[in-house]
Amino acid sequence: MTTASTPKGERRKHALIEAAAALLIEGGFDAVRHRAVAERAELPLASTTYYFDSIDDLIVEALEFHGRAELARGRAVLEDMDACPKEPDALVELVLDQLLGPRARENDAEAILLRYERLVATARRPYLRPLTLELGADLRALLMDTFARSNATVDEARLEQLIALVDGAVVNALIEVNPDPRAAARRMLLDALA
Amino acid sequence: MTTASTPKGERRKHALIEAAAALLIEGGFDAVRHRAVAERAELPLASTTYYFDSIDDLIVEALEFHGRAELARGRAVLEDMDACPKEPDALVELVLDQLLGPRARENDAEAILLRYERLVATARRPYLRPLTLELGADLRALLMDTFARSNATVDEARLEQLIALVDGAVVNALIEVNPDPRAAARRMLLDALA
Amino acid sequence: MTTASTPKGERRKHALIEAAAALLIEGGFDAVRHRAVAERAELPLASTTYYFDSIDDLIVEALEFHGRAELARGRAVLEDMDACPKEPDALVELVLDQLLGPRARENDAEAILLRYERLVATARRPYLRPLTLELGADLRALLMDTFARSNATVDEARLEQLIALVDGAVVNALIEVNPDPRAAARRMLLDALA
Amino acid sequence: MTTASTPKGERRKHALIEAAAALLIEGGFDAVRHRAVAERAELPLASTTYYFDSIDDLIVEALEFHGRAELARGRAVLEDMDACPKEPDALVELVLDQLLGPRARENDAEAILLRYERLVATARRPYLRPLTLELGADLRALLMDTFARSNATVDEARLEQLIALVDGAVVNALIEVNPDPRAAARRMLLDALA
DNA sequence: GATGAATGAGACTTCATTCAT
DNA sequence: GATGAATGAAGTCTCATTCAT
Numbered sequence: 001m002t003t004a005s006t007p008k009g010e011r012r013k014h015a016l017i018e019a020a021a022a023l024l025i026e027g028g029f030d031a032v033r034h035r036a037v038a039e040r041a042e043l044p045l046a047s048t049t050y051y052f053d054s055i056d057d058l059i060v061e062a063l064e065f066h067g068r069a070e071l072a073r074g075r076a077v078l079e080d081m082d083a084c085p086k087e088p089d090a091l092v093e094l095v096l097d098q099l100l101g102p103r104a105r106e107n108d109a110e111a112i113l114l115r116y117e118r119l120v121a122t123a124r125r126p127y128l129r130p131l132t133l134e135l136g137a138d139l140r141a142l143l144m145d146t147f148a149r150s151n152a153t154v155d156e157a158r159l160e161q162l163i164a165l166v167d168g169a170v171v172n173a174l175i176e177v178n179p180d181p182r183a184a185a186r187r188m189l190l191d192a193l194a
Numbered sequence: 195m196t197t198a199s200t201p202k203g204e205r206r207k208h209a210l211i212e213a214a215a216a217l218l219i220e221g222g223f224d225a226v227r228h229r230a231v232a233e234r235a236e237l238p239l240a241s242t243t244y245y246f247d248s249i250d251d252l253i254v255e256a257l258e259f260h261g262r263a264e265l266a267r268g269r270a271v272l273e274d275m276d277a278c279p280k281e282p283d284a285l286v287e288l289v290l291d292q293l294l295g296p297r298a299r300e301n302d303a304e305a306i307l308l309r310y311e312r313l314v315a316t317a318r319r320p321y322l323r324p325l326t327l328e329l330g331a332d333l334r335a336l337l338m339d340t341f342a343r344s345n346a347t348v349d350e351a352r353l354e355q356l357i358a359l360v361d362g363a364v365v366n367a368l369i370e371v372n373p374d375p376r377a378a379a380r381r382m383l384l385d386a387l388a
Numbered sequence: 389m390t391t392a393s394t395p396k397g398e399r400r401k402h403a404l405i406e407a408a409a410a411l412l413i414e415g416g417f418d419a420v421r422h423r424a425v426a427e428r429a430e431l432p433l434a435s436t437t438y439y440f441d442s443i444d445d446l447i448v449e450a451l452e453f454h455g456r457a458e459l460a461r462g463r464a465v466l467e468d469m470d471a472c473p474k475e476p477d478a479l480v481e482l483v484l485d486q487l488l489g490p491r492a493r494e495n496d497a498e499a500i501l502l503r504y505e506r507l508v509a510t511a512r513r514p515y516l517r518p519l520t521l522e523l524g525a526d527l528r529a530l531l532m533d534t535f536a537r538s539n540a541t542v543d544e545a546r547l548e549q550l551i552a553l554v555d556g557a558v559v560n561a562l563i564e565v566n567p568d569p570r571a572a573a574r575r576m577l578l579d580a581l582a
Numbered sequence: 583m584t585t586a587s588t589p590k591g592e593r594r595k596h597a598l599i600e601a602a603a604a605l606l607i608e609g610g611f612d613a614v615r616h617r618a619v620a621e622r623a624e625l626p627l628a629s630t631t632y633y634f635d636s637i638d639d640l641i642v643e644a645l646e647f648h649g650r651a652e653l654a655r656g657r658a659v660l661e662d663m664d665a666c667p668k669e670p671d672a673l674v675e676l677v678l679d680q681l682l683g684p685r686a687r688e689n690d691a692e693a694i695l696l697r698y699e700r701l702v703a704t705a706r707r708p709y710l711r712p713l714t715l716e717l718g719a720d721l722r723a724l725l726m727d728t729f730a731r732s733n734a735t736v737d738e739a740r741l742e743q744l745i746a747l748v749d750g751a752v753v754n755a756l757i758e759v760n761p762d763p764r765a766a767a768r769r770m771l772l773d774a775l776a
Numbered sequence: 777g778a779t780g781a782a783t784g785a786g787a788c789t790t791c792a793t794t795c796a797t
Numbered sequence: 798g799a800t801g802a803a804t805g806a807a808g809t810c811t812c813a814t815t816c817a818t
Binding site for chain 4: 415416497504505510511512516517520521524545548549551552553554555556559560562563565567576
C-alpha cells in the first residue's frame with residue numbers, strides 16, 4: 001500500500017480527491033489528469049501517484065466522494081424538514097433534490113451530468129461497478145425512506161419506475177442548447193404521481 | 195478538398211467510417227484513434243486525416259452512420275410486418291427494436307450502449323448536438339408512426355414519457371454484472387402500456 | 389519541363405505566382421505552402437506541383453515577381469516626374485520609394501519586410517542567390533540613374549554607403565512595436581545627403 | 583514545473599539550449615526541431631518538452647544564450663585590452679568584434695548570420711521582441727562604452743548611424759558567393775570614422 | 777495537359793508512470 | 798514518507814510530393 005496513514009497524509013489525499021471531483025464535474029472523465037489534479041490541489045505532481053495506485057483509482061475515489069456527498073446532501077434536505085411533504089408538488093421537489101442533487105435547483109446542468117456519466121461509464125469500466133451499485137442502493141434506500149415519510153405508497157417496482165422516468169428525462173434533456181433537466185424530470189414525476 | 199468524390203474514394207471513406215463505428219461500439223469514444231481506425235480499415239494512417247478534418251469529425255460521421263443504420267433497422271422491422279401488432283406484448287417488442295435496435299434482442303448490451311454514450315457525451319461536446327437532436331427527432335417520428343399503425347393513442351407527452359421510461363431503465367440496467375437492459379425496458383413498457 | 393506553354397497555362401502559372409507572392413508578403417516564407425497557394429489562386433492543389441518543380445521553385449518565382457514589380461514601381465515613380473528633385477528632401481523620398489517601395493509611404497512595415505527576408509534567406513539558400521544578385525544590380529542601376537538625374541554626385545562606393553544606411557536602419561527599425569522603418573531610413577539619408 | 587532546479591537538471595537543460603543554438607547557427611530557425619535538438623544533445627526526445635514549454639520557447643532561450651555569449655565575447659575583447667585603441671583601424675576592428683562577434687574575424691559568415699536572422703524574424707514573431715530589444719540595448723551600451731574609452735565622440739544618433747552602416751553592409755554582403763561581411767562592414771566604418 | 781487522390785515522413789505535444797534521492 | 802526528474806509510448810495533424818487517370 002502506498003496509502004498514507006498520518007493525519008497529514010489523509011489531509012493531502014483528501015485534497016487530491018476533492019480536486020479530482022471538481023475536475024470531474026467541470027470537464028468529465030477526460031479532465032482528470034495527474035497534472036490537473038495536482039495543480040488544482042496545489043500539491044506536487046508525484047503526490048497523485050503516491051497516494052493513488054493509478055489515475056483510475058483516483059477517479060473512483062473522486063466519484064465515491066462526490067456520490068456520497070450528493071447523497072448526504074439529499075438526506076440532509078430530508079432531515080431538515082419539520083414534516084415530510086404530503087402534496088405532490090413539494091414531494092416531487094424533494095425527490096428531485098435527492099436524485100439530481102439540491103444544487104440542481106438553479107438549473108445547473110453540470111452538477112447533474114456527472115451522475116449520468118458515471119452510470120454510462122460503468123458499462124465499460126467494471127472497476128466502477130461496485131461503487132455505482134452501492135451508490136445506487138443507498139439512493140434507493142433514501143428514496144424509499146422519503147416516500148415512506150410522505151405517506152406515499154411506493155414499492156420497489158414503482159420506485160424503479162420513478163427513477164427510470166427521471167433518469168430517462170434527464171438523459172434526453174441534457175442534449176438541448178439550454179438544458180433544463182430538472183424541469184423535464186419534474187414534469188415526468190408530477191405526471192406519474194398525480 | 196478532403197472529401198472523396200470518386201466511387202473508390204467514397205468506398206475508402208466509408209470503410210474508415212465503418213471501422214470507427216465498430217471501434218465506437220466495442221470501446222467507446224476513447225477507442226477511436228487515427229491508428230486504430232486506419233489499422234481496422236486496413237488503410238494508411240494518413241488516410242484518416244485525408245478524409246476527415248479531425249478525429250472528432252470522424253467520430254461524428256461514425257456516430258451518424260451508426261445512428262442512421264439503427265434507425266433504418268428499426269424502420270425495416272416495422273415495414274416488414276404484415277400487420278402492426280395490436281396486443282401490448284408484440285407492440286412492446288417492436289418499440290424496443292426501434293429504441294434499442296433489433297440486435298439488442300439477444301441481450302447484447304454493447305449494441306445498446308452507444309446510444310446512451312452519445313446522449314451523455316453530447317452534454318459536453320456541442321458539436322455532437324445537431325446530430326443527436328436530428329437522430330432524436332427521427333426516432334420520435336418513427337415511434338409515432340409505429341404507435342399510430344398499432345392503433346395506440348400516444349401523443350407527444352406520452353411518447354416522451356415512454357422514451358424516458360426506456361432510457362432510464364436502460365441506463366440503470368447497464369451497470370449490472372450481466373446486464374439485460376432490454377428486459378428492464380420491457381418491464382417498464384409493459385407496465386406503462388397495460 | 390513541366391512548364392506550361394499555352395496561354396491558359398501561362399495565365400494559371402501566373403495566378404499561382406501572384407498568390408505565392410501575396411502569401412510571402414503576409415506571412416513570410418513559412419506561409420508558402422502548396423495548399424495555401426492553390427486555395428488563394430482558386431486553382432487545384434496539384435497545379436502547384438504541375439507548374440513548379442518544387443515549392444522552392446515557386447518561392448523563387450514569387451520573389452522574382454515581387455522584386456521586379458517593386459523595381460518597376462520605383463522606376464515608374466521616377467519616370468512620372470516632370471523634373472527630378474534637386475533638394476535633398478524630395479530626393480530622399482524618391483530614393484526611399486525605390487529602396488522600400490512606394491507602398492511603404494503609408495508606414496506599411498509588411499510591404500518592406502520581404503526584401504530583407506529575401507536578403508537574409510539568401511545566405512542559407514544558394515538557389516536564391518542569382519535572383520537576389522540580379523535584383524540588387526537592377527536596383528543599384530535605378531538608383532544611379534535617379535541620382536544622376538538629380539545632379540547628385542554619387543559614385544558606386546557612395547551608393548553602397550547610402551544603401552547600407554537605409555538597409556541597416558530598416559533592419560533595426562523592424563523590431564519595434566510600431567515599426568516605422570521608412571522614417572528611420574529617412575533620417576539616415578537626410579543626414580548623409582545634407 | 584518544467585523548469586529544472588537541480589544542478590543535473592540545469593546541466594541537461596543547458597545542453598539542450600546549446601544544442602539548439604548550434605542548430606540555429608548551422609541551419610537557421612528551421613533546423614531547430616525537437617528531434618534534432620534531442621539527438622544533438624544526446625538526450626531523450628521528451629526532454630525537449632520537459633524542459634521547455636514549446637519549441638518556440640526553446641528557440642528563444644537558445645537565441646538568448648547565443649546573443650549573450652556574443653555580447654560577453656565582445657565585452658571580453660574590450661576588457662582584455664591594456665589601452666583602448668585611439669587610431670581608427672584598431673578601433674574599427676574592435677567595434678566589428680562587438681557587432682559581429684570576434685569569431686567573425688576569420689570570415690565565418692555563418693557566425694554572423696544569426697544576428698540578422700533574429701532581427702528579421704522578430705518582425706513576424708512578437709515573442710522574440712523582448713529579447714531582441716534587450717540584446718540591442720546591451721549592444722548599444724557596450725559600443726558606447728567602447729567609443730568613450732577610445733576618446734571618440736559618438737552620440738546616440740551617430741551610434742545608430744554606425745550600426746546601420748555595419749548592419750546594412752552585412753545584409754548586402756551576405757548574398758555573395760564567398761561572402762565577407764566583415765570586410766564590407768570594415769570599409770563602411772573606416773570611411774565613416776575617417 | 778491536368779488533377780484528384782493518396783501517403784510516408786515527420787512535426788509538436790500530452791501523459792501515465794517510474795525511479796532515484 | 799515524498800517528490801522532482803525523467804521518459805517511452807502514443808496522440809493529432811501537416812505537408813511536399815507522387816501517381817494513376
